[in-house]
Amino acid sequence: MEVFSLIGNGFLIALTPLNIGLLLLGCFVGTLLGALPGLGPVNGVAVLIPLTFAFGFDPTSSLILLCAVYFGCMYGGRISSILLNIPGDEPAIMTTLDGYPMAVQGQAANALAISGVASFVGATIAVIGLSLFAPVLARAAIHFGPADYFALYILAFATIGGIAGVDPRKTLLSAAIGLMMATVGIDPISGVPRYTMDSFHLYDGIQPIIALVGLFAISEILLLLEKTAKDRPKAIKVDRWLPQWSAIWPTRWAMLRGSGIGFVAGVLPGAGASLGSFMAYVFEKQKSNKNGTFGKGDPRGVAAPEAGNNSAAGGALIPMLSLGVPGSGTTAVLLAMLISLNVQPGPLLFERQPDLVWGLVASLYLANIALLVLNLPMIGIFTRLMMTPTWALMPVVAAITFVGVYGISNSIFDLKLMVFFGVLGYILRKLDISLVPLVLGLLLGGDMERNLRRAMSISGGDWGILIASPISITLYALTIGFLALSVWLAVRDHKQTKAERLTEG
Amino acid sequence: MTLRTLTSVKLGAVLAAALTVTAAPATAAECIAPSNPGGGWDFTCRTIGRVLSELGLVQGNVQVTNMAGGVGAVAFAMVANDRPGDEDLIVATSTVGVTQMAQGRYPAPLETMRYLAMLGADVGVIAVDNDSPIQTLAELTAAMVADPSALVTGGSSGAGGWDHIRLLMVAQDAGIEDLGAIRWVQFDGGTDAVTQMMGGQISVVSTDLGEIAGFVESGDIRVLAALSDDPIPAFPDIPTAISLGVDVTGYNWRGLYTGGQVSDEAYAAWVERLETLYNSTNWQEAATSAGLVPIWRGGAEFEAFVREQAAVMEEISRDIGIIQ
Amino acid sequence: MTRMSVRLFGAAVFAIAALYTLQSQQYLITFGDVLGPSVFPVIVGIPMMILSASLVVFPTGDVAWPGRDRLWRQAAALAAFVGYTLVMEEVGFPIATAALIALIGFIMGGSPWRALALGAVFGPGLWALFDQVLGLPLDFLGTLFG
Incomplete structure (x- = not known):
């Protein structure tokens, strides 16, 4: 197999002392940035770009450093999801659903370990996919047209009702609010400013990360404040400092399924890590939620989305390297850096710069191992965070979110917007309305609309284009199947509870 | 052992360097x-x-x-x-x-x-897929004159943006009256437009050459014309629109x-x-x-x-x- | 009566969705854009109106709002957040952040001195972490002193 000798060469390149040093530095900085709410891979990579220039690292070393940061962020994002119920970055949002309940039940160490191992599994599967099939997959992904992307988003939003909450209407309404907010700003297709209220601050729309941090972090503080000093937990009780293997092993299938779904989402430019972790969670829940444990601290609800999000992050490197199409904000920054280092990603990259590609692939394998090794011993330290009294922990978390959001574009307006989202998040949570669909709507709404309009521009106004390709037909069939299954399950559960009530009564 | 010490020394140096670089004065x-x-x-x-x-x-x-x-x-x-x-x-x-x-x-x-x-x-170009039946700029404009809405075009700008205008300038030069009938699709970047063209979603791309040069070199797409005064040094074979009798430049x-x-x-x-x-x-x-x-x-x-x-x-x- | 909040929320969202859908009709043009900028807001706005209207008619869930003393704490925390956004650029990052941490710490039930100490440590500490280590530029003194 030619691939193995190429990877072997890659390891020779990756295993130079400089590259290993950069790899470890990147993993550490990445985990830190990912864990801090508001800061994410985009900041991390942007912060380190001047460093690569200043030292004149060659493109391979620079890319190794930045990809390690990228992977590190994906690992780090889950930490505050689990411990604080505040996602560190967008893709970590699904991890709050079962991760935080686990932590509240004293299972923080297990949740962190499961998510760490799931991250490792997901990312490793993605790197294996990258090394074996990158060019083939990239060529397959280009057949995904605007109508197919639209069908994919329809599938996502049709299944959103299944993620959380008792009343599916509230979940759908939350998604609709997110989609509505996604249309704020200058419309990139026509150039018309929409719903900006004549404020140029809104020309660029509402950044999902600002909404995310406001909705989760600020509202969390407001919620904590309404509990009386007596019933507010000083700190969450921790049963165990160290994870147990017996808790991790049963989630193996959830990890593998999540990895598979995430990887597909990652390879498609425009779907990305958030959609990957979302889909992984929804499908895992549909498949495994026999006893209604999802959303209440089911370990599989932590394993699937974390595997999905890391797998998608790795998968997103495929279109970036072999087509030059950035699938996400971070890969866009990586792409810019490569171009400014005189490397042109695209169809010829694998032929012309095998050292760069395979050196990167090898260092991604190493980065995964490094991240797992780095993350597992830190679990004990992180779980101790839970012991910090709320009055000391939350103000610092709040301050970090303020800096994180300010650091994105140095705008005070963004801070005010974040506070606004905090109040909105508080109201929604009081009314039992899940925040996750809102953020997903905001994240995916722009692309959903643009792809619908692109499809209609291609067809010249014929709506038939939406169901004209085999890919979109398959996706709609999946959507219908999923909805039918949900309805059937709901009816069955309803009958069961009715029967139980009758026997009890 | 040597490797390990070397690694940690290097890492220390890099870490220290990271701190000093980012700590540089305003x-x-x-x-x-x-x-x-x-x-x-x-x-x-x-x-x-x-x-x-x-x-x-x-x-x-x-x-x-x-x-x-x-x-x-x-x-x-x-x-x-x-x-x-x-x-x-x-x-x-x-x-x-x-x-x-x-x-x-x-x-x-x-x-x-x-x-x-x-x-x-950067120089604007008009490109088609390698498998496209259209071989020359003249064939493209002829097809567009015959039916302005026959071909789906796209690029990295929105409707009325610079990529779109450059294409319409070529179309106008060819004598097309109903410019609004030409179908235009916006993508988030030049490479997005090109890959969607390779996937068969659109037929013609108008955008800057720099971003999509890799696809020209790999032979995935065919550039019909460069909208520059002189041929581009890196791609001397690409004809300029002017040399083809279409008096349009688009830098x-x-x-x-x-x-x-x-x-x-x-x-x-x-x-x-x-x-x-x-x-x-x-x-x-x-x-x-x-x-x-x-x-x-x-x-x-x-x-x-x-x-x-x-x-x-x-x-x-x-x-x-x-x-x- | 606890469901009144859900009804009120539904009514508010309905009004916003209706305005949103109506406003979208202003976004006409355009040249070379088949669907235009006004259709997607309608696709989102109309289901939103239906969903929110159904919440007004058939509300679900019980909502218990906090008592008056708790509301004061929340209002104080919100005031601290908004105040922070107003003075941060003037007084500089470390001072503003120290004050924010101390205030929120106090509001959340920490003793005043301990909250102050927490702010005094973490205000400058976060500045050092973000500005010095991570390289995100943050004003040290602000426009008032600097």
Whole structure:
């Protein structure tokens, strides 16, 4: 197999002392940035770009450093999801659903370990996919047209009702609010400013990360404040400092399924890590939620989305390297850096710069191992965070979110917007309305609309284009199947509870 | 063992270096890229910033701030409102930005700013998929004349943006009356448009060559014409539209502006610094490798050029029907 | 009566969705854009109106709002957040952040001195972490002193 000798060469390149040093530095900085709410891979990579220039690292070393940061962020994002119920970055949002309940039940160490191992599994599967099939997959992904992307988003939003909450209407309404907010700003297709209220601050729309941090972090503080000093937990009780293997092993299938779904989402430019972790969670829940444990601290609800999000992050490197199409904000920054280092990603990259590609692939394998090794011993330290009294922990978390959001574009307006989202998040949570669909709507709404309009521009106004390709037909069939299954399950559960009530009564 | 100690020493050095670099004193210059990281304006700021500090033309590093929104409108409004007299501030712009100004899509008129210099330009191209039955620009325009809505076209700008206008200028030259009937699809970047064309979603792409050069070299797409005065050195086989009898050029120059209340001395100093930068091999290499053709216009000459181009752009936009 | 909040929320969202859908009709043009900028807001707005209207008619869930003393704490925390956004650029990052941490710490039930100490440590500490180590520029002194 030619691939193995190429990877072997890659390891020779990756295993130079400089590259290993950069790899470890990147993993550490990445985990830190990912864990801090508001800061994410985009900041991390942007912060380190001047460093690569200043030292004149060659493109391979620079890319190794930045990809390690990228992977590190994906690992780090889950930490505050689990411990604080505040996602560190967008893709970590699904991890709050079962991760935080686990932590509240004293299972923080297990949740962190499961998510760490799931991250490792997901990312490793993605790197294996990258090394074996990158060019083939990239060529397959280009057949995904605007109508197919639209069908994919329809599938996502049709299944959103299944993620959380008792009343599916509230979940759908939350998604609709997110989609509505996604249309704020200058419309990139026509150039018309929409719903900006004549404020140029809104020309660029509402950044999902600002909404995310406001909705989760600020509202969390407001919620904590309404509990009386007596019933507010000083700190969450921790049963165990160290994870147990017996808790991790049963989630193996959830990890593998999540990895598979995430990887597909990652390879498609425009779907990305958030959609990957979302889909992984929804499908895992549909498949495994026999006893209604999802959303209440089911370990599989932590394993699937974390595997999905890391797998998608790795998968997103495929279109970036072999087509030059950035699938996400971070890969866009990586792409810019490569171009400014005189490397042109695209169809010829694998032929012309095998050292760069395979050196990167090898260092991604190493980065995964490094991240797992780095993350597992830190679990004990992180779980101790839970012991910090709320009055000391939350103000610092709040301050970090303020800096994180300010650091994105140095705008005070963004801070005010974040506070606004905090109040909105508080109201929604009081009314039992899940925040996750809102953020997903905001994240995916722009692309959903643009792809619908692109499809209609291609067809010249014929709506038939939406169901004209085999890919979109398959996706709609999946959507219908999923909805039918949900309805059937709901009816069955309803009958069961009715029967139980009758026997009890 | 040796490897391990070496590694930790290196890592220590890198960590220490990371701390000192990022702890460098406040920079004397700031470049605003009015886009997210990764776009052409981001490249302009980052490359110019890097070369400026390499040549010692500014103190320390140039701080690059990304301020995306409204195809440059957000940064334009911020500079006009908050920092019109900031002499340490430069902002990236290009033909794309001037097109927006000419169509009245910025919150203030063009004259609000002082335009420093243009340092290079990307060349617009018209391309089709390698498997497309269309072999030449003449075949393309013939097909479009026969039925303007027959072919689906696309590029990285929205409707009425620079990629779209360049295509419509070619179509207009070919004698197509109903320009609005030509189907145009916006994508997030030139490579997105090209890969969607390779996937069979659209038939023709009009965008800058720099970003999609890899696909030309790999033979995945066929460039029918370059919208430049002279053949492009890296691709001498690509015919210019002019050589094919279509009198259209469409460059996308990259340049910088500064606030409207900056003093004449500071303005002149920036122009001088940028001219030194332009003449350095560092810039020439960086620009060429990014697919740009180095072109210099600075100071008053550039001011005049921007105004003239905006006037021309406004006329074309009105002519084509993008603005009333 | 506890369901009144859900009804009120539904009514508010309905009004916003209706305005949103109506406003979208202003976004006409355009040249070379088949669907235009006004259709997607309608696709989102109409289901939103239906969903919110159904919440007004058939509300679900019980909502218990906090008592008056708790509301004061929340209002104080919100005031601290908004105040922070107003003075941060003037007084500089470390001072503003120290004050924010101390105030929120106090409001959340920490003793005043301990909250102050927490702010005094973490205000400058976060500045050092973000500005010095991570390289995100933050004003040290602000426009008032600097």
